[in-house]
Amino acid sequence: MLRHIARRLLHLIPMLLGITLISFAIIQLSPGDFLAEARMNPVVSSETVDRMRVSFGLDQPLHIQYLRWFWNALRLDFGYSFAFQVPVIWLIGSRLMNSVLLNLVSFAVAWAIAIPLGIHAARRQYTLSDNVLSFSAYLGISTPTFFSGLFLLYLAFRTGWFPIGGMTSIDHDFLPWWGKILDVAHHMVLPVLVLGVLSVAGLMRQMRANLLEVLRQDYVRTARSKGLAERVVINKHVVRNAINPLITIFGFSLGGLLGGSAILENVMGWPGIGKLIVEATIQKDLYVVMASLVLGSVTLVAGNLIADVLLVVSDPRIRYD
Numbered sequence: 001m002l003r004h005i006a007r008r009l010l011h012l013i014p015m016l017l018g019i020t021l022i023s024f025a026i027i028q029l030s031p032g033d034f035l036a037e038a039r040m041n042p043v044v045s046s047e048t049v050d051r052m053r054v055s056f057g058l059d060q061p062l063h064i065q066y067l068r069w070f071w072n073a074l075r076l077d078f079g080y081s082f083a084f085q086v087p088v089i090w091l092i093g094s095r096l097m098n099s100v101l102l103n104l105v106s107f108a109v110a111w112a113i114a115i116p117l118g119i120h121a122a123r124r125q126y127t128l129s130d131n132v133l134s135f136s137a138y139l140g141i142s143t144p145t146f147f148s149g150l151f152l153l154y155l156a157f158r159t160g161w162f163p164i165g166g167m168t169s170i171d172h173d174f175l176p177w178w179g180k181i182l183d184v185a186h187h188m189v190l191p192v193l194v195l196g197v198l199s200v201a202g203l204m205r206q207m208r209a210n211l212l213e214v215l216r217q218d219y220v221r222t223a224r225s226k227g228l229a230e231r232v233v234i235n236k237h238v239v240r241n242a243i244n245p246l247i248t249i250f251g252f253s254l255g256g257l258l259g260g261s262a263i264l265e266n267v268m269g270w271p272g273i274g275k276l277i278v279e280a281t282i283q284k285d286l287y288v289v290m291a292s293l294v295l296g297s298v299t300l301v302a303g304n305l306i307a308d309v310l311l312v313v314s315d316p317r318i319r320y321d
Contacts, residue, residue: 005305005309008301008305008308009305012301016294016297016298019294019297020070020293021066023289023290024062024065024066027286027290030284032284033058033284033286034056034283034285034286035052035053035058036284038052056080056082073290077089078092078291078294079287080287081280081285081287082284082286082287083280084285088287088288088291089291091276091288092273092276092288092295095271095272095273095275095276098167098271098272099265099272099274101188102191102192102195102261102265102272103195105188105196106191106196107196107199109196110195110197110200113200114199114204115246117204118205118207121133121204122208125212133204134208137201137202137204137205139201140197141202141205143198145195145264145267148193149190149268150267152190153190153267153268162186162187162190163186165268165269165270166187166269166271167184167187167188167270191264191265191268191270194264195264203246206245206246207242207246210246211238213242214238214241214242215238219237220233220237240314243314244311247310247311247314248307248311250307251304252307253303254299254306254307255296255300262275273295276288277289280292
């Protein structure tokens with residue numbers, strides 16, 4: 001197992017090299033650059049634009065720009081943001097925990113609801129409750145994230161029950177520590193409803209399908225013929241063997257903790273890294289985009305690696321060495 005982890009970590013080096021090289025080329029192929037808007041501004045002189053171009057290193061050939069950035073990135077120096085004029089690593093760090101908090105809470109809510117509902121639907125296949133859950137799942141899967149976010153924002157505006165956009169209130173800094181926690185939790189309700197509850201649909205359908213497949217196995221009939229209680233058969237024998245595909249999904253979900261809520265963060269004004277990535281892409285803030293891609297790639301590999309380890313723990317038949 002340790003050799004497998006070491007190999008996966010070694011594979012990360014050429015993968016990051018390829019990802020950054022292709023991403024850098026694609027960004028450069030798009031028309032214009034960060035200074036395009038400044039060039040069209042009559043207030044900004046051409047001499048000022050030229051000095052900014054030299055300061056940002058945009059006057060160098062593309063391969064020199066990439067090699068210089070990559071060499072600095074190896075030392076965890078991802079350059080300066082063109083738009084914010086601060087170090088990129090500091091800028092991403094200031095937004096990182098906001099996205100992690102939102103996605104982890106949504107992640108926990110989705111799994112805590114989806115797994116029991118999937119087990120219930122599989123045990124009562126084709127009953128009224130199964131049909132209602134299946135219809136709700138299809139509705140949730142087919143509903144776009146941005147539409148759900150806009151709809152909930154409209155309800156919040158009409159009812160006044162929840163804040164519209166942002167992560168904190170204006171007086172957040174003057175609240176006691178428990179008041180700050182409640183304030184952030186109050187702002188998280190709508191984003192978690194969109195990310196968490198709507199994610200229940202796909203997870204529930206996956207759990208239901210896995211459970212139904214395992215329930216048809218011979219060893220399940222053998223366990224029932226021995227007189228074991230249905231609860232023991234389901235929890236001890238069926239669920240444990242049906243959970244493996246969901247562990248793989250769990251790994252992919254961990255990989256999407258940072259950028260998986262980009263659309264929702266923009267719709268609801270959540271100050272996370274997903275919103276930052278979209279803004280940086282629109283503004284062609286090159287170094288912010290590149291650092292975000294590296295961070296997303298690392299988390300994706302780490303999520304899949306965690307899933308591999310959990311599969312070994314869950315199923316003793318799986319070995320990688």
